[in-house]
Structure formats: C-alpha cells, structure tokens
Amino acid sequence: MNVLDNYLELNRRLWNERTKHHLKSSFYNLDSFLNGSSSLNEIELNLLGDISGKTLLHLQCHFGQDSLSLGRMGANVTGVDFSEEAIYAAIDLAKQLKQDARFVCCDVYDFPKHGKQPFDMVFSSYGTIGWLPDLEKWASVVAKSLKKGGSLVFVEFHPVVWMFDNSFKQLQYSYFKKEPIVEEELGTYADKNATISLTSVGWNHSLDEVIQNLLDAGLSLVQFKEYEYSPYNVFPEMVEVQPNQFQFKSMKGLIPLVYALKMTKQ
Numbered sequence: 001m002n003v004l005d006n007y008l009e010l011n012r013r014l015w016n017e018r019t020k021h022h023l024k025s026s027f028y029n030l031d032s033f034l035n036g037s038s039s040l041n042e043i044e045l046n047l048l049g050d051i052s053g054k055t056l057l058h059l060q061c062h063f064g065q066d067s068l069s070l071g072r073m074g075a076n077v078t079g080v081d082f083s084e085e086a087i088y089a090a091i092d093l094a095k096q097l098k099q100d101a102r103f104v105c106c107d108v109y110d111f112p113k114h115g116k117q118p119f120d121m122v123f124s125s126y127g128t129i130g131w132l133p134d135l136e137k138w139a140s141v142v143a144k145s146l147k148k149g150g151s152l153v154f155v156e157f158h159p160v161v162w163m164f165d166n167s168f169k170q171l172q173y174s175y176f177k178k179e180p181i182v183e184e185e186l187g188t189y190a191d192k193n194a195t196i197s198l199t200s201v202g203w204n205h206s207l208d209e210v211i212q213n214l215l216d217a218g219l220s221l222v223q224f225k226e227y228e229y230s231p232y233n234v235f236p237e238m239v240e241v242q243p244n245q246f247q248f249k250s251m252k253g254l255i256p257l258v259y260a261l262k263m264t265k266q
C-alpha cells in the first residue's frame, strides 16, 4: 500500500499513544503549567507581541498547553489537532483551568470545513509541518483562516536538523528530500523510555517550500529569523549552552536548529 494512503492513520495512532505518555512526562511538566507557568518560549513570544483580545487559531495544538498559555495572554483561542487523546486532554485542561477555549479534532487540511469566522492570528510551532505531505494545502488553510491584515506566527525546527540519521551522528537525507521518511519510533522525545514502538511517516520541508507556498497563498513576509539553538532538549546528545538553549554537543554553533517567521495576509 502507498504510504500516502494511510499516513494519517499511522501518525494518528502514534500521536494518540505519545499523548498518554506526554501528559505524565517531566518534559511537559503539567503540574507547573496548571500552577500558572507558560509553556511558550521567548522566540514565539517576541513574534506574538500583544495578543490580548485577538482571535487566534492554533494549528496542531497537541494537548493544548501552548493554546491555553496563549489564552492566558488574553487571546480567544481555537486549537486544532487530529489526535483524539490530545483533544480530550486539552478540553479537560481548559475545564480544570476554567478557561474559555475551543478545541477541534480534525486533520489540519480539513479545518476550513469546521472554522466559521477568519481569525486575527494563526499560530503553529515546533514539530508540526513535518507531519504534512503538502505545504501548498497547508498554506491555503493558513490563508483561508486569516482575516485580511491578520498574521501567521510560525516557529519550527530547521530542515537541516532532519537531514541527520536518528542518532544525529551523520547526514542521511537530502535537504531537498521529497519522499516521505518512514521510521519505527521507539519511545518519544518527551520520554525516551516510553513503551512506544510505532511507525511514523514524516516529510522534510525546505525553507523555500515553506516561504514560497505562504507567499503564493497571499501572505507577505514581515520577519524571519534562524536560531543556532533549540529551546527544547529533544534530540540526542544536546548540551544547554545558556538557560533553555540547547545545541548538539558535537556541532555547537555550527548549524541552525530552529527558524521563526511572521507573515501577514494582504
């Protein structure tokens, strides 16, 4: 069977399983979040600015920590994710926190069927588009979901990171690889010892693919930045070079790990 025929089912199974472990993980530190800490990082906070009173669509919201952190900053948030486990948990967290947020369970590509009004902002971050085969479709969902003059804030791991093999010791994939990357996942980035052994199907998207598709969908680039660190210790053999800034021990300062952009719909 062509992997494109069942990537959604394979990945949904993986994310449902990951979510159960993530909710208990020290990586996501749910207690601290429930006690008021924000799960957002300086990189996205700098691009978001004042979001108070804005309607905001959070694509691939996982179990809602970032969505609810955005809600705490005064935004009126709708989160979207295709994992039932993640959306149940997000709704439950919003209830516990007595926060007014909406969560929709669907494939990103199907969101326009569920969304009524366009939003002031669209937000998506860290580990999202690598699960999507077609960025033209993604960019069109972003553009359709934004009001005229509305902004996209997008932060993602740099495509250079996905050129490496699983141990991040040597280059394995072309920067321009178009075919899906199919892997057997053992554990998860948030809990390496989690008893998960499932197939994942992902894609590496080059920077030109991301930016050109968003430009073609009618957005204009306002800010773009690359970072030599990740705010998350999610890859093997990373060291903390500054508080909350992680780099590969063997490639300190040599490669970009994250990029961030802000674009506005004309």
Ligand SMILES: C[S@@+](CC[C@H](N)C(=O)[O-])C[C@H]1O[C@@H](n2cnc3c(N)ncnc32)[C@H](O)[C@@H]1O
Binding pocket: 011, 015, 060, 061, 062, 063, 064, 065, 066, 080, 081, 082, 083, 086, 106, 107, 108, 109, 125, 126, 127, 128, 131, 132
């Ligand atoms: C790395 S996580 C989200 C990142 C977020 N920074 C976090 O850590 O909470 C990626 C999310 O994308 C979701 N996802 C993957 N493919 C999707 C699709 N086709 N439609 C909607 N959600 C999808 C997964 O369920 C998962 O919650």
